Amino acid sequence: MKKLLNDPSKVVREMLEGIARLTPHAAILGDENVLVRRGLPTPSERPVAIISGGGSGHEPAHGGYVGAGMLSAAVCGEVFTSPPTDAVLEAIRATSGPNGALLIVKNYTGDRLNFGLAAELARAEGIPVEIVTVADDVSLRAQSQRNQRRGIAGTVLVHKIAGAMAARGVPLAQVAATAREACANLGTMGVALDGCTLPGADKAGFRLADNEIELGLGIHGEKGVERTAPMPADQLTETLLSNIIEDLAIKSGERVVLLVNGLGATPDMELAVVLRAAFNNLTRRNVTVERAWCGTLLSALNMPGCSISVLRVDDERLALLDSETESRSWPGGGKVNQSIRMRIAVTSNLTSEPNSTVTHENDAGWAQRLKPALDAVAHALIANEAILTDLDSKAGDGDLGASMKRAADAIVAVPTNALTTPSGALATLGTALRRAIAGSSGPFYATALVRASRSLANAAEPTAQDWAAAFRSAADAISELGGAKAGDRTMLDALVPAIEAFDGGLKGGLNAAEAWAAAVSAAESGAQDTAHMSPRAGRASYLGARALGSPDGGAVAIACWLRALQPHITSR
Template identity: 70%
Template sequence: MKKLVNATSQVVREMLEGIACTAPHVAVLGDENVLVRQPLPAREARAVAVISGGGSGHEPAHGGYVGEGMLSAAVCGEVFTSPSTDAVLAAIRASAGPNGALLIVKNYTGDRLNFGLAAELARAEGIPVEIATVADDVSLRATTSRAQRRGIAGTVLVHKIAGAAAARGLPLNEVAALARAAAGNLGTMGVALDGCTLPGADHAGFQLAADEIELGMGIHGEKGVERVAPMSADAIAQTLLANIVDELGLQRGERVALLVNGLGATPEMELAIVTRAAFEQLGARGLTVERAWTGTLLSALNMPGCSISLLRVSDDTLALLDAATQARAWPGGGAVNPRIRIEADTAIARDDAPAAPDARAHDPAWSARLQPAFAAVAQALLEHEAVFTELDEKAGDGDLGASMRRAAEAMRAVPASALGSPAGALAALGGALRRAIAGSSGPFYATALLRASRVLADLPQPGARDWAHALRASGQAIGELGGAKPGDRTMLDALVPAAEAFEKALDASKPAAQAWQDAVHAAQTGAQDTAQMMPRAGRASYLGERAVGTRDGGAVVVACWLEALTPFIVDTK
């Protein structure tokens, strides 16, 4: 497995030094893998020190939470391994004063033993120490008591509450009481979509089949409580929240803080979708989300998946969560938006048929001809979605297939009432594609169709040559908009030859249907020829010679829809 590391034995040390390089308020403590705040007040003037840590591989936890208003020190063991007693003791000695230290410990045996022994040693030296253990993983509630459960992502919220309490100058017993109360009102459950890979390993510690996800996964790759078939984001959120709400005994009208946490390899897009689901489902349960955070706050290396945490809150709890902190990884804010939708401005009329005939020119016969033609094109685009995607993955970002699927759906949705004239139908289709397709395809096709619509605007019954002029004009519009020309390895390398072949065949007095076959053949040949062209426009131009050998996806799409129209071309003048 490829990793950006040097020696695997040095990953933790080098990571901590890298963090310190861009965080002037922290420093590495001597030879220990400990990050401490700097500068600290004189020992006699220090507030309660708040110390946490555990195995590395959970970044940005734990070093990212060192800073005034949060942790005084983070003790970092090797990957997924508890830090040593001596490292914890060194952190206590370096950061604690007469007011003592609170150790926030995730409920793993190694962490409990090493932090617990360090606490005893520190007490023997006269340093007051309290321990708050976090066991927020509700997935194990059916098989273990709370005291035996794992500490996972909700621990970060306990860090924040305890750190803010210490910054207020509260005594050790009160800081510890607030941390323990938070831990007792906290529940978390996660889901893994696949395994994670330790530095130096050539494969993931475990793997899930394509038809499996793991519910209740721990943050070290430990097995969860159940392997199930993949579910939608809504269903996953519902499953996780149902367990958390039940475990905490949350009732309608109660207030919570929400954390949707990525496990290391989950895009923000997916975390946001889970967040949306969580808000909807908590609202349906009558629970009020007072604060919420979405992001990777406590990871499991490169594991794909997420966890959801809920914390029962009061005004006092919220004040601690809202308090300022210097910690670089705390996302801050947490404000929720009570109004996520606003209405579009309906005062601006939408007219997708400029210069098209008015409604009195509507001809049902055109609707009867054009609707099945559009349907055939849509079907062809859907059938070739995988082909378009594969071509675009080789020379672009791989979204062409999805874009053409949206185009097909938009075509099918154009109402028959918009197809009563050729110009109106093309304009309506252009507007539909403009709204349905992002990226470059949408503007190109919308511009081409609107230009063709204007060519036919005053022609209620256009003939074959009129359609040929419209096809040529559409290619010109695309060239003007994108700056490309035939030979640049774009959609124009299929569209322009098709338009030229259609006009040439008509000039030779070929029937329209036969002329259209010539156009389709020219488009297919042009699309095939793009495989040997050096790209000079579009995203493929970034690849240079690496794109040679693969057909241009946009040109293949053009050939596809031109061919789909073949049965609908009838002989006209």
């Protein structure tokens, strides 16, 4: 398994050194794998120290949460392994004064034993120590009592609440009581899409098939409580939240905060989709989401998946979550945007958009001719989606097939009564494709269609030569917009030969249908020729010679829709 590591046995120390370089308010404690706050007051003036930690591999937990207003120290064990007792004891000694220390421990045997023994040793030295154990994993509620469950991502919220409470200068007992109350009102459940891989290991601790997900997993690569089939994000979110809501007995009208946590290999895009689903789900239950956070706050190395945490809150708990901290990894904020849509300003339409009402007899004729031709284009693009995706993946980002599928859907959706004039039809298509296609294809096609529409603006009944001129103006627009020309291995290498063949055929005495057949043949030859061209424009130009061997997807798409139009080109 490829990793950005040196010696796996030194990964924790080297990681801490990297974190410390970016955390001016923290330092590594001697030879121990402990990150502590700098600049603490003299021992007699120190507030309650908040100390947490556990096995490494959960970054940014725990070192990322060291700082005023959160953790005084983070004790880091080897990957997925509890830190030794002595390291915990040194953290207590380094950060505590007469007000003592609160140890926040996730409910795993090794952590409880080592932090518990360190607490006893510290007490023997006269340092007051309390322990708060986080056991927020609701997936285990059917098998075990609450105090026997695992501690997972909700621990970060407990760090924040306890740290803010300690910063107020209140006694240890009060800080501990506040943290325990938070734990009692906290529930978390996660899902894994696959396993994670420890440094030095050549494979993941477990693997999931494409048709499997793991519900209720822990954060150390251990398996969950149920293996089931994948489901859409909304349904999966409902499954996780239902367990949490039932366990916490949250009722309509209550207030909560929400944390959607990534497990290490989940894109922010997917986490945001889950956050959306969770917020909407809770809102439907008439549960008010006062704050929400979304990101990777407590991971499991490179595990794909997420967890959802819900914490019941009141004004006091919210104030603690809102308080300032210098922790570099606390996401801050959390304020929820209750209204996420803004009206589009209504402006006058300065473009020559088509009139959607049929006003002339010949208008209906154009609509009846154009609609079947455009539907044929759409069906051809849909049929070739996989081919276009494959070609684009070899020299680009692989989105061409999906873009052309969206273009096809937009074309089919164009109403017949918007196709009553050639110029208006092209303008309508330009608008539809501009709105449907992202990336580069949308602007290219939209610009080409707008330019062609302008070319035909004064031609109520365009001749074949008028269409040829419009065709050429479309290609010129693409070239001007993208800065490419024929020979650069782009869509123009199919489009320009087609134009030359069509225009040349008409001037040579061919009728429109014969000239179009020549144009299709020229486009298909031009598209195939791109397989041997070195790219000089577009994303493929970054690959140079590595792009050789396969034709350009954009050029193949041009040939595809030109071929689809051929049966609809009449001889006149």
